[in-house]
Amino acid sequence: MRDRMGALAAFLVTAGAVSFGLYSCTHPLPPLGQNFADGSYRSSECGTLTLRKGSAKFGQQTVTYEIERRKGDIAIITPHLLGVVEDSSGCHVVYDASSFPLYISLGRNNPPAAIILPGISNQFVYKFVRQ
Incomplete structure (x- = not known):
């Protein structure tokens, strides 16, 4: 039972990290305008x-x-x-x-x-x- 919980936790962490990485790549922050710090x-x-x-x-x-x-x-x-x-x-x-x-x-x-x-x-x- 303990091994299954560990495997499930590892899978969920990995899936979350991959999802975050894909989201970050497909939705980058908008570029800053030259007047940002005016x-x-x-x-x-x-x-x-x-x-x-x-x-x-x-x-x-x-x-x-x-x-x-x-x-x-x-x-x-x-x-x-x-x-x-x-x-x-x-x-x-x-x-x-x-x-x-x-x-x-x-x-x-x-x-x-x-x-x-x-x-x-x-x-x-x-x-x-x-x-």
Whole structure:
């Protein structure tokens, strides 16, 4: 009797996993639009980062980005590194075209509540809150 119950339980778990896998493959999540994260994000120390239809604007610079759905969140990715640097004039957002790209998490909220950017010359992270 115990062997039959174990076999039945294994069959049900396997059938459930296969059903979930088939459903996930045939019903993928809809793609995210380029305007998903549109808005202004402000850090009290580092200024404002504005996202509009695939372009990130900070200071006098504008950089393109793509939005991707990842396993645990939604993120933007720029062609190269986007981060924060601190110098004698304070901290500000910079784009390093000589460096690698980096995923920037938008979290799970819809619309995103904040953006977290890494520090380039230190191990800090900087939070830009949606206005």
